[in-house]
Amino acid sequence: MKKSPLESFSYRMISRCPMCSASAHNAHIELLDESADGNMLMYARCGSCKIGLLATLSTSQHGMQGAAIMTDLHKNEIEQFADTDPISADEVMNHVRWLRT
Ligand SMILES: [Zn+2]
Numbered sequence: 001m002k003k004s005p006l007e008s009f010s011y012r013m014i015s016r017c018p019m020c021s022a023s024a025h026n027a028h029i030e031l032l033d034e035s036a037d038g039n040m041l042m043y044a045r046c047g048s049c050k051i052g053l054l055a056t057l058s059t060s061q062h063g064m065q066g067a068a069i070m071t072d073l074h075k076n077e078i079e080q081f082a083d084t085d086p087i088s089a090d091e092v093m094n095h096v097r098w099l100r101t
Helices: 005-013 075-082 089-100
Strands: 028-034 040-045 052-060 063-071
Touching: 028 075, 040 075
Parallel strands: none
Antiparallel strands: 028 040, 040 052, 052 063
């Protein structure tokens, strides 16, 4: 029986937690977003140390590709930031000036 992308994500890409090495079987995995062409944004939380993992998955004729980063953000915080505008260069420069004062 063919596994769903969610199952493949848990067992192939993160068979173990990158932080505490706990098995991904105990991870809580959610699909946050999916585009019409099959690209997926997923969020996993380790069942042991509770670290978050944000991952993108895309499928092509060559197979499945993905990238993941560890995060201490919760799912609702990720969704909140996804709806905000990107940080502008002016905002970065204003913050640098603020740090120097
Ligand atoms: Zn862990």
